[in-house]
Amino acid sequence: MNKYLLVLAIFLIVSMLTNAQTKLSYSVTPWLDNKRGAVSLTFDDNIKGQYNTALPIMNDVKYGFRGTFFTITGSVPVAGVGSWSYLRDEVAAKGHEVASHTVTHRNLNQLSDTEITDEIVNSDVDIEKNIPQSKCVTIAWPFGAGGDNAKVVTESNKRYIGGRNAWGAEWTNGDPHDAWLKSLNYNMNVLAVGINPDVAIDKYIGYLTGCLQYKWLVFLYHGIESGEYDGPGKDNFIKQMDAINAKKQNLWIAPFGEVMRYNAEKFAQNLKIVSESNTQWILSLTDTLKDNQVYNHPLTLKIQDPAWKFDSISQNGKKIPHSILSGFVYVNGVPDAGQIVFHKNIISAIDNKSNAKNLFEIFPNPAKNELQIAHSIQNVSYTITTTAGHSVQADVLVQDYINIEKLKSGIYLIKFKTDTGEITRKFVKE
């Protein structure tokens, strides 16, 4: 093909790409990584078996489940276990959530306004003072008491983004798409399924299956070992973790506060196009939530696959993983944490649009002294390797030919690298 025609063709295609505006069509998946349900394991009352039995099991790589420990801060440690250094180094530092279960575990409905404030505020202060690396963002009121008490609700909303109710043997309204999200004090009254020795494994599995309808299932544990308050026993606890593990593909297992964050961000987010060029498609992901130190959880964006190919996606300059499924790109972005950039693959875009396979075509082939290269792209480097993968020559491409006099006779691969992609050609040195 005539080289000048080729250059002209590429110029036209690149101009077309520059002017084309990609339409943004997207949604945020109900839960992280497009999972079909969310499960939170929550533990109340600083009970020994939670630390000695449940935690090591959950931390086992086989499971890797992170839970929420609603801690009575005035009772740390209990019977020599669950000290602040333990909660800091073995619980929070391993990704679990340490959250408030008030200071003294009294029924908030029976306290004065000042006492209510003390319980709600000081437990938060205690946790953040002793575990400086994590923010305490959720609370569980003792005995589930407080939902109809304006003082309790107002004070809680000032310090926390969510709360879990204590009772709720039956799990009825965990669906984030249902009315509970819009109901009064919804975020402070999330129902939980209480676990005790009477919850048979089939029933437990039934809850998990029900959760797969894009719901949120919160389990409430007190004791773990047999003999502890409501303790199902270690063997039963393992069976329950196995049941969750069997559905891990479809379930997002996350601490209570993380699910709260995700849910709030999902309703407050906005994804917009900033600009588009022939090399980049730049999007901004923001939310209307003020505290970016709390609301920094990644959201899974489901974006209609653009017509062009891309090499990678980055946020704030860092590459972020993505997957493509049935015409959609799935990528996790953090709101208010920098632009999300799709890095277009120019070579494949040109190849696709024009069938101009001759881009970076090399000739003659076989070649003796010089390889001619058809290209019109800036900032190209190349590497020549043997078929065994040994690099024998590499440089920046400054001319439209490469001197190969020094190569021994044989078959070689030459890889051209541009700002947006790579292409490999094969040639024979005579």
Ligand SMILES: [Zn+2]
């Ligand atoms: Zn309690």
